[in-house]
Amino acid sequence: xxxxxxxxxxxxxxxxxSSPEALEELRVKYLGRRGLIAQLTGSIPNMPQVxxxxxxxxxxxxxxxxxxLIDEKQKGITGKPAKPLLSSVDIGLPGxxxxxxxxxxxxxxxxxxxxxxxxxxxxxxxxxxVETEYNNFTGLNIPLEHPSRDVFDTFYLKSGVQNSQLQTPxxxxxxxxxxxxxxxxxMKSRKPPLAVVVPGRxxxxxxxxxxxxxxxxxxxxxxxDENIKFSDLKGTLEVIAKSVFxxxxxxxxxxxxxxxxxxxxxxxxxCIICQGKGCSVCGQKGWLEILGSGMIHPRVFKNVGYKxxxxxxxxxxxxxxxxxxxxxxxxxxxxxxxxDLRFLKQF
Ligand code: DAH
Numbered sequence: 001x002x003x004x005x006x007x008x009x010x011x012x013x014x015x016x017x018s019s020p021e022a023l024e025e026l027r028v029k030y031l032g033r034r035g036l037i038a039q040l041t042g043s044i045p046n047m048p049q050v051x052x053x054x055x056x057x058x059x060x061x062x063x064x065x066x067x068x069l070i071d072e073k074q075k076g077i078t079g080k081p082a083k084p085l086l087s088s089v090d091i092g093l094p095g096x097x098x099x100x101x102x103x104x105x106x107x108x109x110x111x112x113x114x115x116x117x118x119x120x121x122x123x124x125x126x127x128x129x130v131e132t133e134y135n136n137f138t139g140l141n142i143p144l145e146h147p148s149r150d151v152f153d154t155f156y157l158k159s160g161v162q163n164s165q166l167q168t169p170x171x172x173x174x175x176x177x178x179x180x181x182x183x184x185x186x187m188k189s190r191k192p193p194l195a196v197v198v199p200g201r202x203x204x205x206x207x208x209x210x211x212x213x214x215x216x217x218x219x220x221x222x223x224x225d226e227n228i229k230f231s232d233l234k235g236t237l238e239v240i241a242k243s244v245f246x247x248x249x250x251x252x253x254x255x256x257x258x259x260x261x262x263x264x265x266x267x268x269x270x271c272i273i274c275q276g277k278g279c280s281v282c283g284q285k286g287w288l289e290i291l292g293s294g295m296i297h298p299r300v301f302k303n304v305g306y307k308x309x310x311x312x313x314x315x316x317x318x319x320x321x322x323x324x325x326x327x328x329x330x331x332x333x334x335x336x337x338x339x340d341l342r343f344l345k346q347f
Contacts, residue, residue, distance in 0.1 A: 003058050006036050007065075014069050023073055030066050037063045105347040106217055106336055109324040110199045113219055116243045117197040120236070122221065125196050127182035129203070130157065132171035135181035140260040141299045148259050152177040154203055175203035179220035180260060180317060183296075186222075187304035192311050193225040199320070210332045217320035222296065224306075224313030230263070233293055233314035241269050241290065244327065250276065252287060261294025261315055272326060288326060291318035 001009075010030060017023050030036050040059045044052055074080070103111070114124050133156075142149050154177035182198040198220040206212040223232065234253070241251055249272065253265040268289050271282035278284040293316035301311060321333050328347070330336075335343050 001036060001039075003040065003062055006030075006040075007062060010066055010069060014073055017073055018077070020074075020077055023070065023077060027070050031063070031070070037066065102347070104336075104344065105324055105328065106320055108347060109327065110217060110219065110320050113240065113244060113318075113320075113323070114197055114199055116240055117221060120195075120239065122195045122197045122223075125182060125186055125198050126200055127176070127179070127185055127198060129176055129201055130173055131176040131181045133174055134171040135184045136174060136176050136178070139184040139300070139303045140180055141297050141303070142259045146259065148257070153205060155205060176200075177204050178202050178317060179218040180315070182220060183222055183260070183300070183315060184304055187224065187301075187306065192306075192313075193223075194313070195223045197221045208334065210334065213321070213333050213337065215337075216333070218317055219320060220315070220317045222313055222315035224296065224311050226311060228295075228312045228314060230295060230314070233295070233316065236314075237267055237291070237293065237316060241267075244323065245269055245272055248275075253293075256292065256294075258292055258294055260297050260300050262297045264292070264294035267291050267293055267316070273329075290323060290326070291316050293317070 010026075013026060017026060028035060032038070037059065040062075041056075044056055044059075047055060118124060136154070137149060137152070138144065142152065155175045157173040157175070179198045179200050179202060182196075182200070186194060186196050186198075198218075200218065200220075201215060202218050203215050206214055208214060221236075223236070234251075238251055241249060250270040252268050254268060256264045256266040258264040266289055268287035270276040271279060271286050271288050273279050273281045274286065276286040278286050282288050293314065296313040296315050298308065301313075302308060321336060324330065324336070325333065
């Protein structure tokens with residue numbers, strides 16, 4: 001049957017239809033899998049090449065016309081539009097998915113480390129990023145003119161900035177350069193025994209490069225009670241280092257100077273890349289520095305008003321970016337703050 005006669009036939013047949021069943025029969029006759037339209041489409045491959053396109057277009061137009069006539073009839077019979085044909089919906093197409101975000105790698109590492117401390121009975125405390133000069137320096141035994149202040153130098157706020165909670169008569173305000181000032185805050189407001197970890201953001205006027213940023217994150221920790229010993233510090237840090245980097249790592253304590261601890265030590269772990277043999281990541285040393293630590297200086301206890309000689313304690317501070325870089329093999333600190341999804345999606 002040719003296109004013209006099919007057109008004429010549907011026009012005459014559709015008029016006499018009055019029941020949904022008859023309409024369905026008509027639909028199958030014209031649009032079904034073996035219907036008249038399908039027969040026309042099936043004949044295309046046998047046609048001469050030049051006629052195919054024009055013929056195909058005509059068949060399509062006819063198909064649309066028949067679909068329209070049947071839909072209209074359906075509305076006339078039932079008062080409802082025809083159900084869309086399942087075959088016109090590609091159920092194999094992927095759906096429209098909603099992109100779900102996740103925590104930043106720095107937040108993840110911070111949470112992971114804090115969770116381990118939590119299990120050991122430490123309380124998690126946060127302090128303000130805008131600090132007093134006293135808490136950031138003087139209270140921690142870093143005197144005004146002492147060269148050790150250079151290491152922790154920071155950004156000062158204009159004296160006009162007021163905050164009733166922070167402003168003390170003789171203390172300027174600054175962006176804290178470490179999380180250690182929270183030691184002063186906690187010790188001033190609570191009595192030992194204390195076991196506290198302090199995650200948070202810190203600031204230094206460092207030029208930005210692959211290993212420096214003017215803003216980064218630290219986790220501070222400290223324990224104060226009667227009879228706290230250096231061995232308590234060692235045991236605690238070993239649990240943390242092994243939980244984060246795996247049971248196989250070794251640790252070493254190197255003597256160091258921090259004004260707020262005495263004795264002080266920097267803590268290294270055996271290089272996780274070369275297992276201590278020496279490689280470019282550890283600068284051929286076999287060791288990676290992960291934190292600073294020590295026994296809290298008696299002058300710090302004096303500054304917070306603890307009775308002389310009554311308590312001892314240990315403290316430590318680690319850089320979260322450094323730990324995350326070592327853990328995930330990241331070689332540039334700037335990647336954490338560029339918000340490039342290609343980087344962030346990997347965690
Ligand atoms: N506050 C030091 C820094 O920012 C890190 C530190 C070292 C913290 C030794 C401590 C400590 O509590 O005992 O570099």
